[in-house]
Amino acid sequence: MTGTKCLFVPGPTNVPEDVRKAIDMPMEDHRAPDLPQFTLPLFEDLKKIFKTQSGQVFLFPASGTGGWEAAITNTLNPGDKVLASRLGQFSHLWIDLCQRMELDVEVVECEWGTGVPAEEFGKRLAADTNHEIKAVLATQNETATGVQSDIGGLRATIDAANHPAMLYVDGVSSIGSVDFRMDEWGVDLAVSGSQKGFMLPAGLAIMAASQKALEASKTATMRRCYFDFKDMIATNATGYFPYTPPMSLLRGLRASVDRMLNEGLDNIFARHNYHAEGVRRAVEAWGLTLCAKETKWQSDTVSAIVVPDGHDANAVIQRAYHRYGLSLGAGLSVVAGKVFRIGHLGDLNELMLMSAIAGAEMAMRDVGIPIEAGSGVAAAEEFYRLNGADMEMAAE
Ligand SMILES: *Cc1c(COP(=O)(O)O)cnc(C)c1O
Numbered sequence: 001m002t003g004t005k006c007l008f009v010p011g012p013t014n015v016p017e018d019v020r021k022a023i024d025m026p027m028e029d030h031r032a033p034d035l036p037q038f039t040l041p042l043f044e045d046l047k048k049i050f051k052t053q054s055g056q057v058f059l060f061p062a063s064g065t066g067g068w069e070a071a072i073t074n075t076l077n078p079g080d081k082v083l084a085s086r087l088g089q090f091s092h093l094w095i096d097l098c099q100r101m102e103l104d105v106e107v108v109e110c111e112w113g114t115g116v117p118a119e120e121f122g123k124r125l126a127a128d129t130n131h132e133i134k135a136v137l138a139t140q141n142e143t144a145t146g147v148q149s150d151i152g153g154l155r156a157t158i159d160a161a162n163h164p165a166m167l168y169v170d171g172v173s174s175i176g177s178v179d180f181r182m183d184e185w186g187v188d189l190a191v192s193g194s195q196k197g198f199m200l201p202a203g204l205a206i207m208a209a210s211q212k213a214l215e216a217s218k219t220a221t222m223r224r225c226y227f228d229f230k231d232m233i234a235t236n237a238t239g240y241f242p243y244t245p246p247m248s249l250l251r252g253l254r255a256s257v258d259r260m261l262n263e264g265l266d267n268i269f270a271r272h273n274y275h276a277e278g279v280r281r282a283v284e285a286w287g288l289t290l291c292a293k294e295t296k297w298q299s300d301t302v303s304a305i306v307v308p309d310g311h312d313a314n315a316v317i318q319r320a321y322h323r324y325g326l327s328l329g330a331g332l333s334v335v336a337g338k339v340f341r342i343g344h345l346g347d348l349n350e351l352m353l354m355s356a357i358a359g360a361e362m363a364m365r366d367v368g369i370p371i372e373a374g375s376g377v378a379a380a381e382e383f384y385r386l387n388g389a390d391m392e393m394a395a396e
Contacts, residue, residue, distance in 0.1 A: 006326040008356040010143050010173055010302035011196035013346030015252075019199055022255035023248045030247055036239025042250065043236065045257050049265070050175065050190055050208040052182035058232050059253075060205040061246050064172035064193030067205030068094050069101070070227035071168055071189040074209070075135070075216040078102045082135040083124060083165070085110050085117050088142035089332035094170060098137070101222065106133065112334050113293040115142075116149035118157045125161035133165045135188075141174035144332045145291045146304035146341060148178065155185045166213060172196055175206075176260060177272050177301045177345045188213040194249060197301070199256045199346045203249050269300075274387065275344045275353055276300040281383045282357045282376030286364070291339050301345035302329065305360070306338060311369050313340040319363040326359035349391070350384040 007014055015023075029035075046057040060066055076082070082103050086092050087110040098105045108120050116138045125133060136158060141148045151169055158167060166188035171180055175190065176197030182190050187210065194204035209217070209229065217229045231242035260268060280298065283290060283305055291304035307313045313331050317340050320326040329341030342356050354377065361376045 001325055003325070006324075006352070006355050006359060008342050008344075009327050009329045010341060010343030010345060011193075012202055013196055013199055013343065014348065015199055015201065016256070016259060016347045019252050019255040019259070023201070023252035025248060025251055028247050030245055031240065038254070039236070039239040039250070042254055042257065045261060046206065047208070049257065049260060050182045051180060051184065052190075052208055052210070055182055055190075055208045055210045056214060056233070057206070057208045058229065058236075059241075059245070059250070060207070060227060060232075061203060061249075062205040062227075063195070063202050064170070064191060064205060065093070065097070066227065067172070067191035067193060067207045068097050068170065070205065070207060070224075070229070071191055071209075071213075072098060072101055072103065073220075073222040073224035073227060074229045075166065075189065075213050075220050076103060077134075077221045079104055080134040081106060081132045082137055082168075083121060083133050084108070084137035085121070087114055087116070088112055088139070088144035088147065089334075090143050090170065090172070091137075091139040092333065094137060094139065111293070112145050113147060113291045113297075115147050115294075115297040116151075116154055118150070118154045121154065122157040122161050125158060125163040125165065128163065131164055133163070135166045135168050137168045137170070139170040140180065141171070141178065141299050141301055143173040143299075143302055143329075143341075144304070145335065145339075146299040146302045147292045147297045148174065148299040148301075149297070151187065152181065152185045155187075159186075166210075166216065173299075173301050173345065176265075177268065178299075179265075179269050182208055182210070186210075194253065197345055198253065199259070200249060200252045203246055204253065206253075272300040272345060275348055275350070276303065277387075278350065278353055278380040278383045279303045279342055279344055279357060281379040282361070285375040285379035286361070286371050287375075291335060302341050302343045304329075304331070304335065304339040304341045307340065307364070307369060311367065312337050315367045316340050316360070316363045316369070319366050320359050323366065324359045324362060326356060326363070328356075328360060328363075350388060354380060354384070
């Protein structure tokens with residue numbers, strides 16, 4: 001094909017040109033005497049993105065799933081009880097991981113399209129007077145359904161129940177894209193990955209642990225080796241790693257963190273909200289709905305769009321890909337065939353979003369979904385045209 005493919009899955013996201021160039025480098029000595037001058041400031045700057053001063057950042061060669069495993073195995077004992085909700089494929093997979101690691105998971109089943117059930121969690125924590133629940137697991141942004149949950153509100157609920165359980169947050173598709181405040185929200189383990197808001201290829205689990213979590217890791221007895229915090233802490237202290245780190249990804253991470261801090265976190269969050277809103281205007285104009293059941297749960301990083309009954313979302317995805325070179329996110333598991341997703345996180349701008357909206361609109365019309373030509377495009381266009389600001393055309 002000519003031109004470029006349009007990548008609108010919610011991860012991997014587009015890698016900005018300067019980040020790609022930073023990755024493309026000759027191999028280097030990961031035990032070089034001057035490596036700490038590179039790694040130590042990187043750890044410090046990552047703490048700004050997690051908004052933690054007292055916590056510690058960890059970089060494991062893995063994807064987000066490895067971050068889940070590291071969070072669990074470093075801080076819990078086999079058979080420990082953890083409280084979690086299943087409301088989409090990613091929260092489901094984290095529960096599955098916990099069960100396979102032989103934790104006792106108390107699962108709150110939720111309708112897909114709803115957020116973390118803070119009230120129900122509060123009741124269960126209040127009822128747990130022996131404090132058997134050691135951890136509360138929450139997916140800040142359920143990427144499968146495009147549902148964003150209020151982590152600060154969940155912290156308030158845990159505190160109101162006066163419960164000492166630690167709070168574990170999957171922020172893989174939210175940290176660095178939407179507001180996240182590790183210290184203020186009392187998050188004990190925060191997990192992210194390189195291929196979403198951090199705008200890098202997959203390959204790094206980027207995570208942070210609170211002092212409480214680090215304390216727990218000293219006595220936690222779950223089996224772990226590769227993901228052991230202890231080895232990381234010992235070597236990271238001097239700016240090195242316990243095994244060969246993926247230096248090219250770390251160089252890329254340096255460039256992406258620079259981009260993020262230069263843009264400013266608040267500006268990044270506002271940009272994601274703004275980009276998302278244009279997509280939402282298009283969905284509304286198409287006469288369709290989001291999988292997210294309430295406005296408060298609408299994700300600023302991904303929209304899961306429900307196709308009308310009798311139509312197959314996978315046909316839209318196939319058509320978009322083969323005919324227009326547009327990758328949309330598929331519906332996973334319970335919502336397979338029912339939704340397609342537009343990822344709107346990372347390195348994007350309005351006209352890129354317009355290509356996804358136009359492509360989705362064309363593909364839907366092609367497969368017989370009754371959509372008025374140009375309706376979504378017009379709605380998004382007007383929203384962006386009237387609400388945006390001039391581009392900053394800084395020389396790259
Ligand atoms: C992408 C994602 C993950 C991790 O998936 P990996 O493929 O292992 O990186 C976990 N949770 C959420 C919410 C995600 O979006």
